[in-house]
Each structure stands twice: as structure tokens, then as C-alpha cells.
Amino acid sequence: MVCNCDEAEPGTFKDHMLLENKPHLILEGMLLGAYGIKSNHAFIYIRGEFKAGYEIFTQALAQARAAGMVGKNIFGTGYDLEVTVQRGAGAYICGEETGLLNSLEGKRGEPRLKPPFPAIAGLYGMPTVVNNVETLAYLVPVLQKGWEWFAAVGTERSKGYKIVSVSGHVQKPGNYEIPLGTTVREIIEIAGGLRPGRTFAAVQPGGGSSACIFDEHLDWPYDYESMSKAGSMLGSGAFVVFDDTTDFVKAAYNLIRFFAHESCGQCTPCREGGHWLEKVLHRFVQGRGLPGDMEMLLRVSSSITGLNLCALGDSIEPFLKSVLVRFPDRFEARVQGRQVAGVR
């Protein structure tokens, strides 16, 4: 059993909050999860940057050990469970479950070819369940209050609660626990709404890897099915709001640079594609785009998707494509010799 606390998806900060404020909840979820699958060794892989979180969790683990909840013959049941806390060292790709397992084995955090999936052959080739912090944290209230409590909210197909990390151009960014199916507009309102005088431009509803959704989706429910139907995804639950002041060319460059930087380099389309997109977008940022570049951005990004071992490569296209198709004029204005007055 492995708990994935290598949170690094741009816009996501729920695990960071849970780790520093609710370490016991995560640990209890891990213990219950491990007991559920009869695992005798549970790991939590904590992002290297979360030094304080690591220390807090280690302390919580020591308390649990002292209370007899971890170790040999827990509460006289004959069940043994060891818990090991592992620190990462700065690599987004280790949040990919097989990259995480390789890193946990002391290797480069390069994702593995799947299948076999971790549930068949994971850590040290053993069947391994890898779950996110939020999933395991919810295990505790669900077991206490019953599944009926959890399933009582949400939509027909997306049931329960979700922690949404709202950031960007809202007045009160933060983590909000909402029933799935809350509308996009409601989430923006919960987070304090837009700043006075600003108008809505877009939302990236599922972290850096997801495509933007726009005005026409404001009253759509925020759930797995609707976000997928809107051409995006719910992803990590990171909800980044953009108002009318947003420079979408810079935003696209920012995210592409992220993926190019974090590509592990195993798969050529992702390694080279992300890198070249970054270079081309950098030209746009400087107002030096070339004729034909916009088509090239679309062509190169679409030829990365689906050709990689893991989802990082597939994460490169969605945001770029969504804003390029929606706001071609913003990019057009940055093609060399076509600067339009007033465009920053």
C-alpha cells in the first residue's frame, strides 16, 4: 500500500494542506486501507519540498506507533503493519504512480510501461495499491458515517465530496470542500468571486494538465462527466480562474515550460515536443512569433498526445490547444511584424 503525497500539479494544494494540518487523518486512512487489502507494509511518498509536512507526519507516525496502532500484532489482532515515510527530492513525474514506485525503489523516477499495472506488479514486483492522500483521508469519515453519507451528495454518477483547490483571479483563493456537481459559477462565488471590475475569461478545472473551459460552461456542474463532456477533465481538482486581464500566451508558455522541465526524458515525443513548444512559445511571448507558428504549435502538440509511457506527454496539449483555438487573436498579435497596439 502506497500513499501518494507527491503533489505538484500546477494549481493543486490540497495534499499540502492535509499533510500539514491533518496528518493523523491521512495516517488513519493508510492504516485502514492497508488493513483492507491485508498489506503488511505501507509507504507514504511525500514531495521533497514538503519538509515541514514530512516532519509533522513523522511525528504523527511516532504517536501512532506509541499508541500501538503501527507495528507488530496491532491491538492483539495478530495483524502486523509497518509504515515507512519516504521523501521525494524534486521531480513532478514521481507523482505518476509507476514513477513513484521506481523512485521508492531508489531509482530514477521514470514511469514504467503499463501493463502490468501496480495492482498486479508494483513495488518490488509485488501487487501494490497506490492511492492519493485525499482518497485515503476520506476513507475515515466514510467508514465512520457510512457510504450512504458520502453518496448522499453529488450527482447520479459522480457521488460525494471533493476538495477543490481554487486559485488565480478570485478574491478568496483556497481549498474548498464541495459536493460534486456544484456549478462552476458557484465555485467561483464560493471563492469570493472575481475582483471588482473584472470579467470572466476561463477556468482550468483540473490542474495544469487540463483544457480550459469558458463562459458557456459557467453553469455546468463540476463533476467528472460534465468536465469530460466540456472537453476537459476534473483531474486533480485544481481550479484556476482567469479573468479578462490574463495574458493567455504567457500562461500557455508557463505551463508548457513546466511540462518541458518536468519531462523525465524517456519518450521522445514528450521530451523533444515539450522542449520545442517551449521554444516556439517563448518567441510568441517576446512578440517574435513566425508566420505558420500557430499551426505548428497545434501540429506538434497533437503529435505528442497518446505516444508516451505516461500521462505527462498527454498533458502538454490540452491547455495550449484550448486557449489557442479560443483566443487565436492573442497569439496572432504576437506574430512578428503584426503587433497590435494595446496588447501587452
Next chain:
Amino acid sequence: MSDRVRNFPLLAAELMPQCEALAAQYEERRSALLPLMHLFQSREGFVSPEAMRFAAGFLDLTPAVVESTVSFYTLFYRKPVGRYVLQVCRGLSCTLGGAEDVMAAFREKLGIGNLQTTDDGLFSYEEVECLASCDRPTCMQVNLEFLYDLTPQTVDGVLAAIRGGTSGVAPLPQTERPGKTWAVRQDTEVSEGEKMPGDTGVPDPNNAGGLGDRTGLIALDRIVNDDAALLGRSRERTVRDASAIDAVIREEDRAHAGH
């Protein structure tokens, strides 16, 4: 300047029981590689070649495998860094919240760029990817301790608190004087956030089995090659970046040799 004369064998002997305890946590000892490197870095201030060779022997791996693994992770510094490593978030949410101005302020006040260390060895500066604190832009870490809600106006205060010893953040050990940058030649990003095509982390492109080939074997190069203007720019950039980076490294090698 340094904390003490480095005596690696002594340090290794001191840390041996901790190393054994770390390795004993796992079904396979190799899993202890990252924890070992964290441990040695916490004492030496960086992951020294001696520490990597020690880990190789301790875990029965080749030194090349250890270095390859260590080089994968950006939080392992393979060369000495400053007493305080300042890592400012350049992620999208922080950028929407004004991170560019904060970064410009740090660069100006420190007089250094990304991945560089001040001459006095006090500060190392890096612009890093999303630090998972997007609700409080701009965020940063000082020796991995979080600071939030930064603005260009608060940058001076952050630096003053560190210099004055009131920041509450402990300095890193410094067992060797840092150079101008802790980036290593084969790192994919060495100056101003730019990369060179074909930079795959392979030290010698001639032995890279084609990965480091810059003549257009890579499919995406062909797209660029279709465009004469682009090709000219790309080659020009490649040559310029490569010589600029080599110059920094040569300068640094000279500084080390003269040290």
C-alpha cells in the same frame, strides 16, 4: 569560510548506524538511496562525489547508477550551494498573482540570476515549479521552509531577516565554498530557463546513441528543418547557448582550480 575541513571518512563512520537503520526499512536496500542522499546533503550542504561513491558501495550499486539517479532529482545539489537556498515559485497561479515582479526584485537585490549563488556564498537563487501553495501567491521556500504572500515590496524584508538572523530559518551547512552555479554541465537547464536541443542529460553526446545528435535525426527537428528561417535561428541559438554555458563552466573550473 567553510564550516570545517571536510573529512568524509569520519562523517561516513558517524552516519553508518543511521544508514543501516534506513536500509533496514525496506524489502530491498536500494530504496534507501534517496534517504541516504538526503542525510548526507543535510550534513555536507550538498551531495558530494564522496557521498555518492559511499552510497554505491553501501547499497552495492555502481557509482554511475547512483549519479544517474541523484541527477534525476532537482533537490539534490551536486555542487556546493549558498547558506540559504531561495526558491521562488514560477508556477502558473503564482504568476497570475505577480510572481514575475517578485522574481525580478530578487534578481535585482541579489545581483544574480536563476541557479546562481552570490559571491559571498550566502544566497543561492532558483526559480522553481509549482510549490503547491497557489492560494497564497507569490510563495517561495528558504531552505525548504515556506514563505507566502510575497510582493516586490516584501523582498527586502525577507533578505534583511535572513542576513540579520531573525528569519527563523537555519542556514545550511557549507563544507565547501560554492561556485557561481550548482548546475552541472549535463543538466538540461543551465542558464535563464533555456535548454539546448538534444540536451538529454547524457554527458557526452557522442556516446548517446543518437539522442544527442543535433543534425536532425529527431523527428521534431524535421519540423523545424522545414522552415528555413526557423532553422537558421535554431542553429544560431544552439551555438550561442552552448558557448555561453561553456564559458560559465570554464570560469568556474578556473575559480575552483585557483581555490
